Amino acid sequence: MLTWLRELSDWVWQDRLWFPPGLGWADLKDRDGLVFAKGSDLWVIFPIAICFLIIRQIFERTVSVKLASLLRVREKPRVRAASNTTLELYFCNASKFPSQVQRWFRRRRNQELPSQIKKFQEASWRFTFYLLAFIAGLGALIDKPWFYDMEEMWNGFPTLPLLPSQYWYYMIELGFYISLLFSVATDVKRKDFKEQIVHHVATILLISFSWLVNYIRAGTLIMLVHDASDYLLESAKMFNYAGWRKTCNYIFILFAAVFILTRLVILPFWIIHTTWVYPLTIYPPFFGFYFFNGLLFVLQCLHVFWAVLILRMAIKFLPGNDIVEDERSDREETDSDEAEEDHEKTKNGFVQNGNGHTALNNNHHHSKTN
Template sequence: MEALLNEWLWQEEYWLPPGISWQDIKTKDEDGRFPLPRDLLITLPLAFVFIALRYVFERIIAIPFSKCLGVKDRIRIQAPSIPKLDAFYKHISGQPSQSQVVSLGRQCGLSQRKIHTWFRHRRNQDRPSSTKKFCEASWRFVFYIVSFAAGLGSLINTAWFWDPRECWTGYPKQPVADAHYWYYILELSFYLSLLLSVSVDVKRKDFKEQVVHHIATIFLIGFSYCANYVRVGTLVMLVHDSSDFLLESAKMFHYAVWTRTCDSLFVIFAVVFLVTRLVVFPCRIVHTTMVVSLEFFQPFFGYYFFNALLLVLQGLHIFWAYLILRMVYKFVFTGKVERDERSDEESEVDERDKEEEPEEEEGEHNCEQRKETINPKLTSLANNCVLNNLTNQRNLNSRLRKAR
């Protein structure tokens, strides 16, 4: 398997600058190890370990913690079991067209109003609860804050943390410290676990952008490790983790309806996100990989591939910055953050069903109640009309007498 990968995937001209081969990179050094592609094989089983840890964390820690913070799930009306409607909902669509509603009404012997009500309740049943969303946010919060603290602690004393030019000194023969090796492996394993569980997570408004972000991040981390872009790669991961844990903490307090705490954390997150993603990332990291690196080696396939992935991330940063600035605008002019525009707002289908509508009762009792409500209004209107006519008649008679 390793020989096959070396022949088709790990070719030296793809991953290393001209004139450098895998043989030139040692497997171990007194200052650390030299990265090799086979080191990444451990990330897949670690991704499943992360999924298992998340399952245990959500049930043992996140759910009890959500109750302590006062997270409450909305009580939803359960749609009655109707086999034909259930089959249509699961296999065709959760939002039938008007012609389909008419057809289903004939098949089930129900009115169109009842068909619409059943589908609305059925969609609401599948909407994720606040507790589920809180658990997801708390799991990401724990990982991001631990990852950011560990990454900052391992990088703050390195030369390339303060001077990005040091990322290329001696490249690619740069040993990787054990702390940075595990920083890489655990970050890649975590994003693999997010990609594997994306189908069961809460589907949000920027679902497609999140999938693109995860895929680009996985390729970016994997390639940067193989090509020994580890120094600049650690800076990229640190910049991302610096704001992500703030976002997840704001979500947690949003689900707990701690409005002031949520708003304060959102403002801090917005400032950190805009500074790190729109200033530090392009001006320091992208600039050093696209411009400064050319002073140390000739461009090769990996150079273009790595920078293309960085530009994809920068495009996503601009998209999310636009959503965040919209939120800041709402916060300034309304005084509160209504919803998380970046990634907490759910998909458009769910958004239309966000507010439960009361079920309409039908029958003679409701008709009588409506009549009782309408009749006094009609009587009052009729009385007003009669009084107006009498008043107008008296005024007319008075004018006629004066004229005579």
């Protein structure tokens, strides 16, 4: 069994798959005082991810709470559904969206939604990390030649020595994304939940692969481009949860501009162009070249998907639309929604009796709608 696994590993990591002809893993061995990226380095991301989870819990229970109080984040009043064993069993085991007994189920569904404080805590944690990561990434790259001339990212490939700033930038970013996967079960669920999972997995694979085959210069540029707009989105959410509508709107406009510039212009037309087109002028194509650019293509498709959501949200900035909601979030339902539904029920022939009762179905007891 071990022999078979060793043979499989040797085949997967053979030089000709991941490097241009004449180059390979032997070129990435430390020598002459130069240090190169190694696969074994990636084990450190797991304790870093655990540290992030611990720091996040402390941050959300201390800094986030105080910041929420400072910005006067308030919970929206929610009317709890009256205790009803029959409806509770139906809610938990059958359906949360029955065709009848609308008010009780609406209030019960609202009880399942995350609070404003929880959403603010998550947004403030991500804002803090993305802002610090962007500042750190900019500091690590601002004096590098490939920051200004992206073709320099291939100068000397793959024997590109590892810098301490690159090491920590990579490990911290990877540790953070691993921590997001660990916490996904308890985080606020949004409509693009599946896309977020795909994004996190693709990002982890992309960063890890770029580390293994020493695409580090390209990797740091890609991470910086992503961090450039993320902190703006999270800050817009924070002010939205706090009820600072105009501030949220202004920040969101700035975020939309930065997102489109970095994700739909700089990334595809500068960085991906340099990773897809320019290398072919130096080396013949190889599997690692296609694999790396394939992961970038997946990320770019997700960027287009999110750009559509951003444009939909931007429409709400038109005159008369002064409330901005996260298009990815479930909207809290209110009892005022019931008037419209009751009108539709009347049109469609739904019947309620004079005591305010309605049948869940023919096999259930009658229950009060409120």
